[in-house]
Amino acid sequence: MDILHDRCAGLDVHKKTVVACIRYVGPDGKVKNLTRTFATMTADLLALSDWLAASGVRHVAMESTGVYWKPVWHLLEDRFEMMLVNPGHIKQVPGRKTDVKDGEWIAQLLQHGLLSPSFVPPPPVRQLRDLTRQRACLIADRAQVANRIQKVLEDANIKLGSVASDVLGVAGRAMIAALIAGQVAPARLAE
Numbered sequence: 001m002d003i004l005h006d007r008c009a010g011l012d013v014h015k016k017t018v019v020a021c022i023r024y025v026g027p028d029g030k031v032k033n034l035t036r037t038f039a040t041m042t043a044d045l046l047a048l049s050d051w052l053a054a055s056g057v058r059h060v061a062m063e064s065t066g067v068y069w070k071p072v073w074h075l076l077e078d079r080f081e082m083m084l085v086n087p088g089h090i091k092q093v094p095g096r097k098t099d100v101k102d103g104e105w106i107a108q109l110l111q112h113g114l115l116s117p118s119f120v121p122p123p124p125v126r127q128l129r130d131l132t133r134q135r136a137c138l139i140a141d142r143a144q145v146a147n148r149i150q151k152v153l154e155d156a157n158i159k160l161g162s163v164a165s166d167v168l169g170v171a172g173r174a175m176i177a178a179l180i181a182g183q184v185a186p187a188r189l190a191e
Helices: 042-054 069-076 099-111 123-155 170-180 186-190
Strands: 007-013 017-025 031-039 059-063 081-085
Touching: 007 069, 007 099, 017 042, 017 099, 031 042, 031 099, 042 069, 059 069, 059 099, 069 081, 170 186
Parallel strands: 007 059, 059 081
Antiparallel strands: 007 017, 017 031
């Protein structure tokens, strides 16, 4: 098989560790592997980055394992040509599976150009996505709280939703405040 990258790395990413395998063609023409394991704390990932750069690596591939790949990607994307790969596309032959073998397998596939990258948007798009997802979560949380308040009022046989179009609107909150203050006369609450 043709070698597309003479020096590249495959990363097997987990929650607490990253197994990195550098695959390169030695002066004798033989393919060799260097493998090291790093923790996933920032200082350790920076050490991984320095080790890869010092070894002359320009291309790095890794599996998209849950969300564990993201910190690794963020710290390496400015220094290397990164490739995120769907784990289903790089399954090995069944048998004895280890993190080191996985890292070597990813590096081997990358070296021969046999990996298809997943789409990872550029940083500004990722930041916008994170912001909009956070906003959507906050809106959903607000709706959930409003529904819970409405349910508590209905359980107490207070039909505020029948009188106010928005239970947490200005009028609805004023009526809830009056109820808390002890006002129970419907005519007085309507004011």
